[in-house]
Amino acid sequence: EVQLVESGGGLVQPGRSLKLSCVASGFTFSNYGMNWIRQAPGKGLEWVAYISSGSSYIYYAETVKGRFTISRDNAKNTLYLQMTSLRSEDTALYYCARRLNYGGYYFDYWGQGVMVTVSS
Amino acid sequence: DIQMTQSPASLSASLGETISIECRASEDIYSNLAWYQQKSGKSPQLLIYAANRLQDGVPSRFSGSGSGTQYSLKISGMQPEDEGDYFCLQGSKFPTFGGGTKLELK
Numbered sequence: 076e077v078q079l080v081e082s083g084g085g086l087v088q089p090g091r092s093l094k095l096s097c098v099a100s101g102f103t104f105s106n107y108g109m110n111w112i113r114q115a116p117g118k119g120l121e122w123v124a125y126i127s128s129g130s131s132y133i134y135y136a137e138t139v140k141g142r143f144t145i146s147r148d149n150a151k152n153t154l155y156l157q158m159t160s161l162r163s164e165d166t167a168l169y170y171c172a173r174r175l176n177y178g179g180y181y182f183d184y185w186g187q188g189v190m191v192t193v194s195s
Numbered sequence: 196d197i198q199m200t201q202s203p204a205s206l207s208a209s210l211g212e213t214i215s216i217e218c219r220a221s222e223d224i225y226s227n228l229a230w231y232q233q234k235s236g237k238s239p240q241l242l243i244y245a246a247n248r249l250q251d252g253v254p255s256r257f258s259g260s261g262s263g264t265q266y267s268l269k270i271s272g273m274q275p276e277d278e279g280d281y282f283c284l285q286g287s288k289f290p291t292f293g294g295g296t297k298l299e300l301k
Contacts, residue, residue: 120239120282120292134288137196175244179227179286183250185238 077101078188079171083176086192087161097154097171097186105149108174110182111156113167113191123169124156125180139165161193196223197285198240201293207301208273216296218263218283225285230259230268234279243268244286 079090083095125134133145144157147182154171169189172182176177198221208214210256218228241250241277243259246266256271270277277301283293 089262099277115209119295120284122290122292123290125288138291170238175241177244177248179229180288180290181241181244181284182230182239185240187238 077173077184079098079172079173079184081169081186081189084169084189084191086169086194087164088195089159089193092157092159093161093191094158095156095169095171095189095191097156097165099152099154099171102173104152105106107176108132109147109154109191110144110180111143111145112170112172112173112182113165114170114187114188115164117168118167121167122180125174127152158191161191165191166193167191196289197224197287197291199283199285199291199293201232201283201296203296204294205297205299209298209301210273210275212301213272214269214298215270216281216283216298218261218265218266218268218293220279220285223263224285224287226262228259228261229284229286230257231247231282231284232277232279233282239282259263263294270298273300275299 079099081097107129126145142160146155173184175181175183200219228246230243247259266290281296
């Protein structure tokens with residue numbers, strides 16, 4: 076069974092940093108591109124970042140470019156999101172999601188999400 | 196960025212009713228379109244990808260169609276378990292989601 080389990084969220088002050096992790100199981104992690112997607116409370120979904128299976132390709136949404144860094148450790152089956160210079164508008168439930176191996180950028184499995192609250 | 200405009204924002208359907216949800220892209224997305232269902236407090240579930248391909252395990256009453264900038268999700272025969280929020284996603288290199296449709300059972 077595919078499982079994605081996020082951790083590392085919490086309450087953080089504006090301007091500070093936080094690092095999220097997502098541990099994958101039930102599939103060959105190193106064969107799949109991975110994503111971070113967020114959902115602000117009561118709002119829609121926003122794709123945040125993508126990393127290819129071997130970390131060769133990395134893309135970011137303009138809203139986080141230069142502040143967030145996506146990375147992965149295939150030996151540990153773990154995806155990361157380093158978030159710096161956090162703003163109140165980064166407050167959201169952050170999901171890690173696997174890219175469907177088909178073509179295009181679709182997400183076939185999602186974690187349960189981890190909450191990040193940016194507030195003083 | 197490609198903008199996705201989804202309609203309607205909310206919808207109420209009777210048991211067994213057939214409903215449609217639409218998404219319009221700000222430019223041609225060449226069938227790079229997916230549909231998701233999200234139930235309250237849960238993660239989104241992939242229903243349809245590449246505009247009309249049914250994800251494994253999804254009931255056949257769900258179907259997708261469209262091309263160019265116009266796409267739709269059809270549920271042929273509303274069931275109680277279909278209540279939830281539905282989102283479209285344009286699956287280009289910089290994916291963007293539609294604003295969502297809240298579907299309720301009348």
